[in-house]
Amino acid sequence: MNASDGQDRLYDLHAAICKTFASPWRLRIVEALGEREQTVSYLVARLGIPKSNVSQHLAIMREKGMVEYRRAGGRIFYRLSNPKILQACRLMREVLLEQLERAGQLSQMQRQQANQGQESVEP
Numbered sequence: 001m002n003a004s005d006g007q008d009r010l011y012d013l014h015a016a017i018c019k020t021f022a023s024p025w026r027l028r029i030v031e032a033l034g035e036r037e038q039t040v041s042y043l044v045a046r047l048g049i050p051k052s053n054v055s056q057h058l059a060i061m062r063e064k065g066m067v068e069y070r071r072a073g074g075r076i077f078y079r080l081s082n083p084k085i086l087q088a089c090r091l092m093r094e095v096l097l098e099q100l101e102r103a104g105q106l107s108q109m110q111r112q113q114a115n116q117g118q119e120s121v122e123p
Contacts, residue, residue, distance in 0.1 A: 034086035037079035
């Protein structure tokens with residue numbers, strides 16, 4: 001296996017993780033688990049979606065190594081497998097907010113330019 005094969009494999013794994021983040025519900029779960037480990041019941045109450053949906057999302061996240069769990073009595077507690085998962089999600093969110101902010105500023109500048117153009121055309 002050469003270095004290129006290793007890089008290709010890493011890109012494939014990276015893309016698979018990014019697909020896991022494609023669900024807004026999973027991003028909400030990441031945020032909730034970023035606070036501390038939580039039970040499925042807590043996540044159901046916080047997210048307002050059925051337990052079966054939360055369980056499906058957690059199963060996908062567990063399969064990709066994003067979350068881990070432990071049993072305590074009759075309850076199961078989930079946590080992020082690595083705190084950098086939350087950091088990565090928050091960093092991407094910051095990038096998106098900056099893009100939205102710039103887009104808003106651009107829209108405002110475009111409106112101002114359009115208004116200035118109309119003013120110069122009026123008699």
